[in-house]
Amino acid sequence: MVTRPVLIGVDWGTTSARAYQVADDGSVIASRTSERGIQRLGTVAFGDALAELLGDWASLPLHRMACGMIGSRQGWVEAPYVDAPTSLRALAGRLAVTPDGALTVVPGVLARDASGVPDVMRGEETEVFGALDAPQRSGLYVLPGTHSKWVHVEQGAIAEFCTFMTGEMYAVMLAHSILGRLATDGAGDADAAFARGVARGVGAGTITHDLFSARTLALTGELAGDDVREYLSGMMIGREVRSGRIWAQGAGHDASEVTIVGADDLARRYALAFAAAGVRATRAAAGTAARGLLRIAQAAGMVG
Amino acid sequence: MVTRPVLIGVDWGTTSARAYQVADDGSVIASRTSERGIQRLGTVAFGDALAELLGDWASLPLHRMACGMIGSRQGWVEAPYVDAPTSLRALAGRLAVTPDGALTVVPGVLARDASGVPDVMRGEETEVFGALDAPQRSGLYVLPGTHSKWVHVEQGAIAEFCTFMTGEMYAVMLAHSILGRLATDGAGDADAAFARGVARGVGAGTITHDLFSARTLALTGELAGDDVREYLSGMMIGREVRSGRIWAQGAGHDASEVTIVGADDLARRYALAFAAAGVRATRAAAGTAARGLLRIAQAAGMVG
Structure with missing residues (x-):
C-alpha cells in the first residue's frame, strides 16, 4: 500500500523555501x-514562486500550510505574532490565509522578558511543536542557527524563549572584523580547535574580550591560522551553552537536559558543546517542520 | 620667549600617522x-611616507620617537612585545630602531591572563604613560576605541590589561548583521536612545541575546529606526563598563574610579556610561601620545 499525503507543508524562509508532502x-x-x-x-510574485516550488503538486486536493518568514510583514500575508505562552491549539486559532487562499500561514510567537523587552520567533514555533514526542511534554529545546532559539516547553505549550545571535555574530566577525585576518583555509586540527574554543566559551567571560584571543593566540603562534575558524565556532557555541543555561535557570527551569532540534553539522557541534558542559543533550527526530505543520493543521481541524 | 621642541613624536597606526613637535x-x-x-x-616606502609626514621638520636636529603599529611585524621595524608588568624604564630599554636610523620605535606590551591566554597592546602603552599625572601613580585607565583597553597601573607601571572589541563589534554588527536593517539615518532622540542602551548594557545579560533587542524593539515599534544606532552604541559601551569592572575586581583592583584616556566624542560616551554605572570617571589631560613619547625618550636618556 502506498502512503498518501494528507497535507502540503511549506517551510518558507528568508533565503529558501521547501515543500513537503x-x-x-x-x-x-x-x-x-x-x-x-x-x-x-x-x-x-509570491504566487508564481509557490507554483514553481510545487510544480505538479499544485493539483493535489490538499490544504497547504506554511511557516516561516512568509508570514512576516515582508512576506505574502502577515500572520501577527501570538504572545507566549501559547499552546498548539492557540497557535492554530490564529492562522492567516493569503488573499488568493493558496496558502494558510502559521503566526510567529512573541515573548517578553522580565523587563518587558520582546523576543520573537517565526518558523521555530512550528519546529518545536514538531519536535515534541508527546503532546504534554515539558522541557528545554535548543534550535541552533543564525539566530539560535532556546525554548522552554511547559506541558506541550511554548512557555518562553530566548534568542542568541550566535551564528550571525560568528559569520560576521569572521568575515568583517580583524579576527578573520589571521584565519587561513587549511583543514587544521578541527576537532581540537573546536574543543579549545568550547572550553573558553563555556567559562565565565565576556565575548567581546574572549573573541580577541583568536587574534592574540594566532599572533603569538599559539593557535594555527588553520584553526582560527573552528576555535571561534567553538567559543561562540560554548558561550551560547553557558548563556542559555543561565537564562533557563534564571527562569526557574532545569537546564541539565536539552533536546537539540536540527540534524546537520551544526547540531553535531552543539552536541559536542553540551557534552563538554555536562549537559545531557538528545536530538529530536528529523522532519520537525513537516511534523509541526501537520500538527498545527490537525489542531485547526483542517486535517482529520 | 618661543618654546623649542626637544623631540619629534610620531603616532603611526593602521589607518593614519600623526607627528608632533x-x-x-x-x-x-x-x-x-x-x-x-x-x-x-x-x-x-616607509621612509618616503615619513619624509612626506615630516616635511621641513625633517631637518630639525631632534630624535624621533614613534609608537603604534609601525612597530608591529607588518610595520617598518618590529619592536617585539614586552611582557607585563612593565615600567616606563623597562619599556625604554627595549626600543627598536629602523635600519636607516630614521625612527626609534616603542614596543607593544603583552599580558597573560590567569589561564595563560595572551592579550596585546601597541600604542596604548605610550598613551598610558602619557596619561599618568604622577610618576608613581596607581589606578585604572580606560582607552576607548575599536579595541578598547582597560589598563591597571601599579606605582607607575603597566601591571595588567584587558581588551574589549567594543568599537569593532558595534561597527561590524551594525553594517553587516540583521541589526542594521531597521536602522534609519535620522537624528532621533540620540541621548535618550544611548542612555536606554547603556541601561541594558550595564545589566547582567549576554550580548548575543541583548543585541537582538535592537531588532525586536524596532519590529514592535518600541524603538524608532532613527534610534537603533545610539541604542546599540550605548548597549555595547555599557556592557564594556560592566565587563571591565568585573575584570578589574577579579584582578583585585578598585573599580569605583577610572581615568578615561581620550578626548573625543567616544570619551564623552564612556563618561556617560560610567556615570550611569556609578563609577567616578575623570579624563586624562589631552596630548597623551606626545607626552608619553617624551617620557619614554627621557627614560631612554635620549632627551635631557
Missing part, C-alpha cells in the same frame, strides 16, 4: 526545494 | 597628520 503520521513522503526565499524573490 | 614639558608645539597608516601605504 506530509503523511498522516507526520512523515515526509516527498520534498522539493527552491532558492526563492522571501528576500530572493526579485520581481517574482 | 614636543616641548620639554610634554606639550605639543605643532602637529601634522597623514593618511599613510601602515595598511594604507600601497607601494610607498
